[in-house]
Amino acid sequence: MSKIGIFVGSVYGNAQHVAEEVHTLLNKHGLFSDVFIDPTLDDFKNASSLLFISSTTGQGDIPPNLEFFIQDLRDQFPLLEQKPFAVAGLGDSSYGETYCGAGRQIFELLSELQGKPITDLLEVDACETLEPEVEVVGWIEKLLSELK
Numbered sequence: 001m002s003k004i005g006i007f008v009g010s011v012y013g014n015a016q017h018v019a020e021e022v023h024t025l026l027n028k029h030g031l032f033s034d035v036f037i038d039p040t041l042d043d044f045k046n047a048s049s050l051l052f053i054s055s056t057t058g059q060g061d062i063p064p065n066l067e068f069f070i071q072d073l074r075d076q077f078p079l080l081e082q083k084p085f086a087v088a089g090l091g092d093s094s095y096g097e098t099y100c101g102a103g104r105q106i107f108e109l110l111s112e113l114q115g116k117p118i119t120d121l122l123e124v125d126a127c128e129t130l131e132p133e134v135e136v137v138g139w140i141e142k143l144l145s146e147l148k
């Protein structure tokens, strides 16, 4: 059975909340998914499709909970052989050049690993919305057939 891996990078809980809402949505549609806050390479390899939902911290940086995992991916470079992926970045455009930096880094890395992006990076701007989950859930609803 296909299993969607939802990988979360979050400092203050916004992205985690979004991921939980997405998990509920997928359940409603009969799609099996797991939310990973502290993922391992096996979680990554075993998922049939990959969904990353990550905020940005510092100056365009990956949240600490995903930092070592992303470093492991860079070091071990497990090729994805066209495994489908999508990335939603939560950020704040007032940070200027580092806006959604973590989401952009993750999108680039998954592309380098030869995953297949099912859509462009979604950038969710905290200056524009107080309900990032609404934007991300709406986005996922349009991608359901490709995530299966």
Ligand SMILES: Cc1cc2nc3c(=O)[nH]c(=O)nc-3n(C[C@H](O)[C@H](O)[C@H](O)COP(=O)(O)O)c2cc1C
Binding pocket: 009, 010, 011, 012, 013, 014, 015, 016, 055, 056, 057, 058, 059, 060, 061, 063, 090, 091, 092, 093, 095, 098, 099, 100, 101, 126
């Ligand atoms: C210390 C700090 C640094 C941040 N740095 C950036 C940044 O470089 N780029 C960006 O787009 N957003 C940045 N943000 C905004 C967060 O990514 C945004 O508020 C996000 O919704 C937080 O989600 P989280 O609660 O899941 O961590 C920063 C926020 C804080 C508090």
